[in-house]
Amino acid sequence: MKKTLGSQNCLYPMPTTIVGAKVNGKPNYITIAWLGTLNADTVFIASNSSHYTNEGIKALKTFSINIPSEDMVKKVDYIGMVSGKNVDKSKLFTAFYGKLKNAPMIEECMVNMECEVTQILNMDTHEIFVARIVETYCNEEYLTNWNVDLAKLRPLLFSMYDTGYWQLGNRVATAWNVGREFKIEE
Amino acid sequence: MKKTLGSQNCLYPMPTTIVGAKVNGKPNYITIAWLGTLNADTVFIASNSSHYTNEGIKALKTFSINIPSEDMVKKVDYIGMVSGKNVDKSKLFTAFYGKLKNAPMIEECMVNMECEVTQILNMDTHEIFVARIVETYCNEEYLTNWNVDLAKLRPLLFSMYDTGYWQLGNRVATAWNVGREFKIEE
Numbered sequence: 001m002k003k004t005l006g007s008q009n010c011l012y013p014m015p016t017t018i019v020g021a022k023v024n025g026k027p028n029y030i031t032i033a034w035l036g037t038l039n040a041d042t043v044f045i046a047s048n049s050s051h052y053t054n055e056g057i058k059a060l061k062t063f064s065i066n067i068p069s070e071d072m073v074k075k076v077d078y079i080g081m082v083s084g085k086n087v088d089k090s091k092l093f094t095a096f097y098g099k100l101k102n103a104p105m106i107e108e109c110m111v112n113m114e115c116e117v118t119q120i121l122n123m124d125t126h127e128i129f130v131a132r133i134v135e136t137y138c139n140e141e142y143l144t145n146w147n148v149d150l151a152k153l154r155p156l157l158f159s160m161y162d163t164g165y166w167q168l169g170n171r172v173a174t175a176w177n178v179g180r181e182f183k184i185e186e
Numbered sequence: 187m188k189k190t191l192g193s194q195n196c197l198y199p200m201p202t203t204i205v206g207a208k209v210n211g212k213p214n215y216i217t218i219a220w221l222g223t224l225n226a227d228t229v230f231i232a233s234n235s236s237h238y239t240n241e242g243i244k245a246l247k248t249f250s251i252n253i254p255s256e257d258m259v260k261k262v263d264y265i266g267m268v269s270g271k272n273v274d275k276s277k278l279f280t281a282f283y284g285k286l287k288n289a290p291m292i293e294e295c296m297v298n299m300e301c302e303v304t305q306i307l308n309m310d311t312h313e314i315f316v317a318r319i320v321e322t323y324c325n326e327e328y329l330t331n332w333n334v335d336l337a338k339l340r341p342l343l344f345s346m347y348d349t350g351y352w353q354l355g356n357r358v359a360t361a362w363n364v365g366r367e368f369k370i371e372e
Contacts, residue, residue, distance in 0.1 A: 001326050002282070002298075007227045008322035010253055010297045010334060011201055013341070013354060014223070036222015037200070038232055039309040041193045046224055067196055073358055077365030096188070111196045112188075123225040136194040140187050147347045148196060155199070156358065157343075161333045163361045168199060169353030172259055172342065176349060179263030 013157035013166050016076060019045055020064040020104040023056030026090040027104035031080030033158035034126070035065070041133050043115070046126040052084035054127055061117040062100045063129065066109035070154040073165055098135050105137065111148055112137040199343035199352050202262060205231055206250040206290040209242030212276040213290035217266030219344035220312070221251070227319050229301070232312040238270035240313050247303040248286045249315065252295035256340040259351055284321050291323065297334055298323040 014033040021028055030053045034046035045065065047054050057063050068076045079089060095104035098114045105112040115131035122128075142152045150168060157166040200219045207214055216239045220232035231251065233240050243249050254262045265275060281290035284300045291298040301317035308314075328338045336354060343352040 002293075002323045003326050003329060005322040005324055005332070005334075007319040008299075009223055009226065009229060009319060010251070010299055010322060010324075011203075011221060011223055011229055012334075013201065013336065013343070015197055015199065017197075034223040034225075035197060036230065036232075037195055037197055037220040038307075038314055039220075039312045040195065042309060043195060043197055044222065046222075065196070070358060074364055074368035077359065077361055077363070078368035079365070081362055081365040107188075113194075113196055121224075123228060126225045128224055133193040133195060136191040136196060137188045138191055138196075140189050143189065146191070148191075148198075150199065150345055150347060150350075150352065157199070157354070158361065159336055161336055162357070163363075164336075165358040165361055165364070166336065167355030167358055168343070169355035171348070172256060172351040172353055173263065174348075174350055175263055175344065176267055177263070178260055178351070179265070179267045182260035182264035 009160065012159040012161055016068065016156040016158040016165060018066045018068055018076060018079060018106060018109060019053060020066060020106060021053050021056040022060055022102050022104055023052055023084055027095045028053055028056060028084040029079050029089050029092060031076055038130065042130065043133060044128050044130045046123065046128050048125055049127050057117060057129055060102045062103040063115050063131065064103040064105040065113040065115060066106040067111040067153065067155055068109050070156050070167055073156055076156060100134055110139045110142045110153055195346065198345040198347055202254065202342040202344040202351060204252045204254055204262060204265060204292060204295060205239060206252060206292060207239050207242040208246055208288050208290055209238055209270055212274065213281045214239055214242060214270040215265050215275050215278060217262055224316065228316065229319060230314050230316045232309065232314050234311055235313050243303060243315055246288045248289040249301050249317065250289040250291040251299040251301060252292040253297040253339065253341055254295050256342050256353055259342055262342060286320055296325045296328045296339055
């Protein structure tokens with residue numbers, strides 16, 4: 001039987017990311033899982049308007065999205081618990097820079113997206129930073145046929161239901177393919 | 187060593203959803219994994235402008251987001267392979283309706299969000315339907331302490347890297363909590 005839960009967001013689990021931005025001249029990092037794909041080269045992050053990171057993104061119009069692996073869970077969570085207003089998070093990672101010069105990317109994360117802000121939307125509590133992906137980086141040993149290998153990456157998934165981090169499981173099937181078996185069964 | 191991959195979206199895996207909308211008087215369903223959270227009660231889906239579903243969403247300003255479980259993978263993929271322009275998908279599921287009257291929700295999916303469109307953005311290839319979640323439904327047996335139980339739900343995760351569907355794995359840690367252990371280790 002269906003129960004009503006009120007207005008509850010059920011888009012979980014989501015990939016847990018660390019967003020990097022220069023704020024007041026120093027790299028700063030924040031954990032973000034409210035994000036999404038708008039089209040092939042455009043994504044967004046939603047960050048509470050009170051966040052320290054937002055100042056830097058608005059000033060320099062650049063940020064990075066970094067994908068941490070499962071074994072970084074304590075650090076990932078710590079970054080989401082303390083604000084750059086009170087704690088200098090610049091030394092927590094080795095930063096590297098790419099085309100945009102001002103988007104600090106995390107060496108220790110195996111996948112990094114360098115992003116240029118194209119639009120800022122205000123959503124009451126959150127600022128939405130819409131951004132074009134300018135360049136993507138991945139450590140060579142995490143690529144299989146020039147694609148990021150999820151089984152090697154072991155990304156950390158976030159669920160608000162239980163405020164939990166979850167592992168990725170096994171691959172089930174191939175998209176735009178396994179559906180052919182459904183037609184046959186009909 | 188870091189390799190550059192060009193502009194590549196790495197926000198994967200994402201939850202695989204089935205979006206329901208009434209088009210030309212009949213329920214229609216489409217598989218969507220380009221979506222995200224904008225704030226607590228607002229989400230969006232990105233749907234290619236050529237999709238049949240888009241007509242219905244624009245006409246009635248409502249849609250549903252339904253979360254299929256792992257065992258529905260063949261049907262989920264099939265729905266993403268065929269267009270409502272050519273195939274009548276209205277009979278593939280048992281539809282139920284809620285507050286908005288015109289957003290067909292899927293009985294067979296254990297979690298359903300009833301959504302009201304508040305804004306439409308054009309992103310070249312895709313239309314972005316920003317929507318307020320009006321009501322959320324979950325089958326009673328998939329709730330634990332009135333929260334959706336991910337371990338029971340077994341959602342299907344989508345990755346564009348390998349055009350694959352993946353399982354959810356185990357719970358790793360509690361967010362806003364495990365980070366305390368990082369501070370102690372420093």
